[in-house]
Amino acid sequence: xxxxxxxxxxxxxxxxxxxxxxxxxxxxxxxxxxxxxxxxxxxxxxxxxxxxxxxxxxxxxxxxxxxxxxxxxxxxxxxxxxxxxxxxxxxxxxxxxxxxxxxxxxxxxxxxxxxxxxxxxxxxxxxxxxxxxxxxxxxxxxxxxxxxxxxxxxxxxxxxxxxxxxxxxxxxxxxxxxxxxxxxxxxxxxxxxxxxxxxxxxxxxxxxxxxxxxxxxxxxxxxxxxxxxxxx
Numbered sequence: 001x002x003x004x005x006x007x008x009x010x011x012x013x014x015x016x017x018x019x020x021x022x023x024x025x026x027x028x029x030x031x032x033x034x035x036x037x038x039x040x041x042x043x044x045x046x047x048x049x050x051x052x053x054x055x056x057x058x059x060x061x062x063x064x065x066x067x068x069x070x071x072x073x074x075x076x077x078x079x080x081x082x083x084x085x086x087x088x089x090x091x092x093x094x095x096x097x098x099x100x101x102x103x104x105x106x107x108x109x110x111x112x113x114x115x116x117x118x119x120x121x122x123x124x125x126x127x128x129x130x131x132x133x134x135x136x137x138x139x140x141x142x143x144x145x146x147x148x149x150x151x152x153x154x155x156x157x158x159x160x161x162x163x164x165x166x167x168x169x170x171x172x173x174x175x176x177x178x179x180x181x182x183x184x185x186x187x188x189x190x191x192x193x194x195x196x197x198x199x200x201x202x203x204x205x206x207x208x209x210x211x212x213x214x215x216x217x218x219x220x221x222x223x224x225x226x227x228x229x230x231x232x
Contacts, residue, residue, distance in 0.1 A: 026126060029151075030103050032184040033081075037104045048107070049083030051211055052142050058087040060208045061141075061221065065091050068168075068203055068223065069137070078135035078164065080127040081143055085111050099133050101125035128155045132162040140169040141221060145189055149180045152196075153232060160226050167226050173204070173218040188216060197230045198222070 036042070042050030051057060069077075075096060079088065082100025084107060100122045102108050111122040125132060127143070128151050138159050144152050159167055171191040178194065181187045191198040201222035209219035 022129070025151075026129065029126065029128065029183060033102075034104045034106070036184070037107050047084055047086035049086060050142070052209075053083055053086050055087055055090070057207070057209065057211065061205060062087065062091050064205045066093075068205065069093075069096060071203075072137075072166065072223070074136045074166065076135040077137050077139055078133055078162070079139045080125070080132065080159075081140075082111065082122060083107070083142075085115050085122075089115060097135070099123065099135060101127065101130075101132065103127070127158060129158060132158060132164075134163040136164065137166040137168055138162065138164045138226075140167065142170055145170055145186055146184060147181075148183045149195060151183055156229065160229075164226055166223060167229070168221055168223050171198075171201070171220055171222040172216060173206075173220055188219070191222060195232050197232050198224060199228055 037048050040048050042048075044051045044054055046055070047053040055062075077093070077096055077098050079085075079098065079100040081102040082088075083102065085100060096119075098120045100108075100111060100120075102111075102122070102124065103126050105124050108122045108124045116122060123133070127140070128147070132138075140155075140159075144155065147155060156167075169191070170189070172188040173190065175193070176188065176190060178189050178196070179187050189196070192200070201224055203223040205221040206217075207219045207221065209216050211219075
């Protein structure tokens with residue numbers, strides 16, 4: 001059964017039987033992203049996290065991140081989800097404690113064996129509802145674009161509960177309507193538009209995206225204080 005159809009069934013169950021449905025949805029969520037990892041679903045030659053995690057698509061971010069972190073006094077980062085850590089390994093994070101979490105156990109085991117250190121750890125966690133380690137900043141790139149409205153809302157609530165101060169996450173800046181999706185699909189999201197209703201970001205990094213034939217030159221990373229985000 002295709003990934004999206006399997007997840008649609010779980011979402012329907014969640015509406016009918018909330019407790020059992022959320023358990024089933026969490027299992028399906030884990031399976032969806034495990035399958036994406038195991039099959040290299042996005043088809044990148046260098047990163048199982050997809051073309052957006054290749055070095056050419058992250059060059060601007062890799063250059064801009066250290067200055068942004070220093071400007072806001074960030075001493076610890078929670079990378080949720082961390083994916084395969086393909087590009088972020090090339091960003092100098094001296095003096096910053098890094099924790100990467102992902103829902104796929106095999107991916108986390110590989111990351112910990114390859115990249116783990118005294119100041120860099122990886123752990124299995126479902127960012128939608130798992131207990132997240134506390135950090136100054138949650139870095140959530142290329143994730144909410146794969147979640148349904150309901151699971152995005154729950155992820156943001158979970159981010160607040162973690163005690164983090166900042167959220168750095170993917171947004172698109174062009175005025176296009178947002179759409180609900182089945183988790184595991186993809187849709188560009190403009191976080192300042194309904195239903196998200198985010199305020200103006202404190203900082204914005206345009207990624208210089210050339211994916212999809214250059215259709216999304218507005219793809220960016222926006223920085224917000226979690227305390228400033230609306231409940232939606």
